[in-house]
Amino acid sequence: MSLPPFQTLVDAHWRDVARLAHALAGPNLGDDVAQQAWTQALAAYPRLTSARNLRGWLLTITHRCAMDAHRAARRTVAHEDPASLTAAPTVDGPVAHDDGLWARVAALPDRQREAVVLKYVADLDHRGIATALDTTPAMSRRLVSDALATLRLDREELR
Incomplete structure (x- = not known):
C-alpha cells in the first residue's frame, strides 16, 4: 500500500480541517486546533495501513483535537470573555x-x-x-x- 505524499493530503483537505476546527472550537481556538490536528496527522501518517478515506481520518483527528481544546479550556482560568469561546464561526454563503x-x-x-x-x-x-x-x-x-x-x-x- 502506498500513501500519497503528506503535502498532497494537506493541499487537498486543509480547508476542510480549518472549517471543522473553527466550527467546533470557535474563532479563538480554531487555528490552534487545526494546527494541532495537522501535527498529529503528520506524526501518525507513516503508521497508516490504508489510504482509504483519508479525509474522514483527518476530520476525526480534528474533532478529537477540538474536544481536547474544550477540555483544556475548562481546566484553565479564562482571561477573556467566555461568551467569545462559543461565538459562531464565520461562514460564507446563504447561512x-x-x-x-x-x-x-x-x-x-x-x-x-x-x-x-x-x-x-x-x-x-x-x-x-x-x-x-x-x-x-x-x-x-x-x-x-x-x-x-x-x-x-x-x-x-x-x-
Whole structure:
C-alpha cells in the first residue's frame, strides 16, 4: 500500500480541517486546533495501513483535537470573555445571513452540536460522524435529527 505524499493530503483537505476546527472550537481556538490536528496527522501518517478515506481520518483527528481544546479550556482560568469561546464561526454563503442560527447551534447539547457541525460543515455522512463521535451510524442519525428538531422549534419560537 502506498500513501500519497503528506503535502498532497494537506493541499487537498486543509480547508476542510480549518472549517471543522473553527466550527467546533470557535474563532479563538480554531487555528490552534487545526494546527494541532495537522501535527498529529503528520506524526501518525507513516503508521497508516490504508489510504482509504483519508479525509474522514483527518476530520476525526480534528474533532478529537477540538474536544481536547474544550477540555483544556475548562481546566484553565479564562482571561477573556467566555461568551467569545462559543461565538459562531464565520461562514460564507446563504447561512451567513442567519446570525441567530449559529447562536442556536451553539446552544445545542454538546453531542448534538458536534453531530450537526460534522454533518453540515465537514460534510460527513453518518458513518463518518459515527466514527468521529465514537458511536454508531444509527446514533449519529438520531443526534442530527434531534438537533434539527430543536433548531426548528427554536426558530418557530422566535417568530
